[in-house]
Amino acid sequence: xxxxxxxxxxxxxxxxxxxxxxxxxxxxxxxxxxxxxxxxxxxxxxxxxxxxxxxxxxxxxxxxxxxxxxxxxxxxxxxxx
Amino acid sequence: xxxxxxxxxxxxxxxxxxxxxxxxxxxxxxxxxxxxxxxxxxxxxxxxxxxxxxxxxxxxxxxxxxxxxxxxxxxxxxxxxxxxxxxxxxxxxxxxxxxxxxxxxxxxxxxxxxxxxxxxxxxxxxxxxxxxxxxxxxxxxxxxxxxxxxxxxxxxxxxxxxxxxxxxxxxxxxxxxxxxxxxxxxxxxxxxxxxxxxxxxxxxxxxxxxxxxxxxxxxxxxxxxxxxxxxx
Numbered sequence: 001x002x003x004x005x006x007x008x009x010x011x012x013x014x015x016x017x018x019x020x021x022x023x024x025x026x027x028x029x030x031x032x033x034x035x036x037x038x039x040x041x042x043x044x045x046x047x048x049x050x051x052x053x054x055x056x057x058x059x060x061x062x063x064x065x066x067x068x069x070x071x072x073x074x075x076x077x078x079x080x081x
Numbered sequence: 082x083x084x085x086x087x088x089x090x091x092x093x094x095x096x097x098x099x100x101x102x103x104x105x106x107x108x109x110x111x112x113x114x115x116x117x118x119x120x121x122x123x124x125x126x127x128x129x130x131x132x133x134x135x136x137x138x139x140x141x142x143x144x145x146x147x148x149x150x151x152x153x154x155x156x157x158x159x160x161x162x163x164x165x166x167x168x169x170x171x172x173x174x175x176x177x178x179x180x181x182x183x184x185x186x187x188x189x190x191x192x193x194x195x196x197x198x199x200x201x202x203x204x205x206x207x208x209x210x211x212x213x214x215x216x217x218x219x220x221x222x223x224x225x226x227x228x229x230x231x232x233x234x235x236x237x238x239x240x241x242x243x244x245x246x247x248x249x250x251x252x253x254x255x256x257x258x259x260x261x262x263x264x265x266x267x268x269x270x271x272x273x274x275x276x277x278x279x280x281x282x283x284x285x286x287x288x289x290x291x292x293x294x295x296x297x298x299x300x301x302x303x304x305x306x307x308x309x310x311x312x313x
Contacts, residue, residue, distance in 0.1 A: 064242055
């Protein structure tokens with residue numbers, strides 16, 4: 001195993017781990033704010049939770065991008081061919 | 082471990098290689114069409130149990146379209162409903178042993194995202210004409226034209242990567258745990274995967290609605306939206 005392969009594996013792990021931090025914090029804040037809003041205004045729960053789901057999907061995409069980069073590094077690495 | 086990015090062709094029809102996701106997609110399409118034809122053949126005013134179940138699904142789709150797009154659901158019901166039901170069934174098709182969900186391969190998701198991309202253009206042109214639709218790219222001012230073009234491409238791409246990443250990562254994690262731990266250990270993960278699949282189908286449909294509503298809604302006055310949302 002050469003250095004390029006080792007670097008690819010390490011950077012794939014780094015991409016997933018650090019890429020998960022930001023979206024995790026962001027989703028926590030989003031859910032906390034939505035809980036707060038529902039507690040204040042329970043009759044708007046439907047609208048809030050629908051918007052929350054869409055927003056969470058948007059935030060989660062950032063983590064998914066990191067996952068896709070990691071997969072590209074592991075399985076479709078152009079440098080290792 | 083096999084890469085989630087490659088597909089091996091099972092057999093060939095003429096020059097076209099047929100892979101497993103394509104076969105599963107065809108099976109799902111056939112099953113959905115069969116259910117649709119069988120259920121809608123004898124519609125009665127007093128519904129039977131199956132008809133009531135299907136009406137519940139249609140009603141839920143209608144309600145979601147009305148809430149999200151603030152528009153009458155009739156022109157969008159067929160496309161949004163089909164997208165939701167297809168992705169839902171495709172994500173849950175992993176319940177059948179030996180079947181991998183076709184949405185765990187990037188080609189299926191690319192096709193679905195392309196459908197949404199073209200539908201946005203189609204509904205936008207139909208609502209306000211070619212000129213009106215193109216002028217939405219120049220709002221709020223012409224400096225935004227390149228950004229708006231890039232946005233319409235990247236949101237399609239993120240739609241595709243979101244569905245692919247979520248479903249594929251679930252399949253992948255189940256495979257890894259299965260190869261490490263044993264036969265019955267990944268069952269909780271599979272249950273989590275069913276939840277993710279349902280949520281992702283919902284989110285795909287909602288985002289398609291949001292994109293279409295953005296394309297049709299920018300020429301419309303915004304005042305009618307606030308009136309129907311009065312609290313009870």
